[in-house]
Amino acid sequence: xxxxxxxxxxxxxxxxxxxxxxxxxxxxxxxxxxxxxxxxxxxxxxxxxxxxxxxxxxxxxxxxxxxxxxxxxxxxxxxxxxxxxxxxxxxxxxxxxxxxxxxxxxxxxxxxxxxxxxxxxxxxxxxxxxxxxxxxxxxxxxxxxxxxxxxxxxxxxxxxxxxxxxxxxxxxxxxxxxxxxxxxxxxxxxxxxxxxxxxxxxxxxxxxxxxxxxxxxxxxxxxxxxxxxxxxxxxxxxxxxxxxxxxxxxxxxxxxxxxxxxxxxxxxxxxxxxxxxxxxxxxxxxxxxxxxxxxxxxxxxxxxxxxxxxxxxxxxxxxxxxxxxxxxxxxxxxxxxxxxxxxxxxxxxx
Numbered sequence: 001x002x003x004x005x006x007x008x009x010x011x012x013x014x015x016x017x018x019x020x021x022x023x024x025x026x027x028x029x030x031x032x033x034x035x036x037x038x039x040x041x042x043x044x045x046x047x048x049x050x051x052x053x054x055x056x057x058x059x060x061x062x063x064x065x066x067x068x069x070x071x072x073x074x075x076x077x078x079x080x081x082x083x084x085x086x087x088x089x090x091x092x093x094x095x096x097x098x099x100x101x102x103x104x105x106x107x108x109x110x111x112x113x114x115x116x117x118x119x120x121x122x123x124x125x126x127x128x129x130x131x132x133x134x135x136x137x138x139x140x141x142x143x144x145x146x147x148x149x150x151x152x153x154x155x156x157x158x159x160x161x162x163x164x165x166x167x168x169x170x171x172x173x174x175x176x177x178x179x180x181x182x183x184x185x186x187x188x189x190x191x192x193x194x195x196x197x198x199x200x201x202x203x204x205x206x207x208x209x210x211x212x213x214x215x216x217x218x219x220x221x222x223x224x225x226x227x228x229x230x231x232x233x234x235x236x237x238x239x240x241x242x243x244x245x246x247x248x249x250x251x252x253x254x255x256x257x258x259x260x261x262x263x264x265x266x267x268x269x270x271x272x273x274x275x276x277x278x279x280x281x282x283x284x285x286x287x288x289x290x291x292x293x294x295x296x297x298x299x300x301x302x303x304x305x306x307x308x309x310x311x312x313x314x315x316x317x318x319x320x321x322x323x324x325x326x327x328x329x330x331x332x333x334x335x336x337x338x339x340x341x342x343x344x345x346x347x348x349x350x
Contacts, residue, residue: 326338
């Protein structure tokens with residue numbers, strides 16, 4: 001039986017190298033390992049082997065089977081690679097771009113932010129930024145927000161634990177031992193940092209992400225984006241404010257847009273206004289007055305907090321939601337679309 005097993009193994013070694021197609025492989029495999037194959041018939045001869053020789057012959061049979069299985073695996077792997085190469089066709093140049101890669105595009109909020117920044121840059125404003133993690137002083141105290149204001153309640157504002165806040169705020173040069181820390185609720189804190197760092201006259205815009213403890217629905221999000229502006233100079237009036245904002249909304253919504261200022265209240269401006277717009281080319285919102293931003297003349301207490309003489313300098317400030325601008329401009333009725341990463345929505349703006 002030993003000679004018979006050696007002959008079978010030698011036949012397998014010789015034959016598998018000449019097999020290149022799967023049907024031929026399966027056919028040959030059946031002649032060796034099938035129900036009537038040569039190896040199967042040889043194994044049936046175990047019944048005629050003397051008892052004392054059975055262990056040695058059994059070991060030899062197992063070793064032969066193992067060697068044959070390795071030849072099978074190697075042959076099948078070679079055939080599968082050849083089949084794959086045939087399906088792929090000519091060799092692929094990995095340095096070439098993928099033929100089906102879709103072109104990318106900017107997110108609609110990025111497009112809106114850039115558009116707004118461009119409008120204000122053309123009239124002399126520069127972009128200012130600051131940390132999203134702030135102390136209460138920058139976010140509230142310096143902006144003349146009283147201790148009992150609802151915005152300072154933990155139900156409205158996201159406060160951070162001391163360890164996380166100290167690690168992050170100290171990176172920006174602030175003293176981490178004095179204040180409670182919050183995720184900024186508006187980009188007005190950028191105005192405070194700028195007025196502390198630079199001498200007037202100032203003309204800045206501050207786009208950025210802000211956070212509030214809002215319940216998410218069609219018009220609210222716990223994370224959204226604001227765009228604020230600040231202008232500090234001598235003898236600044238409401239006339240200057242309205243002229244700049246009128247220019248902005250006409251650039252965004254067209255020359256036919258109408259504007260109006262309604263009296264309002266913000267702790268950091270006095271007088272304060274809500275700005276409304278009305279236009280005939282806004283789809284379902286056409287010819288309806290709608291609030292678009294808050295604005296006003298910078299309160300002297302804010303200037304005092306940052307060491308600016310309010311007898312010499314004055315200014316105006318304004319703020320709006322980038323999502324709100326994009327929703328009005330494109331007729332989007334649900335703020336959640338901006339954050340769901342649905343390509344069917346995003347591709348409309350590519």
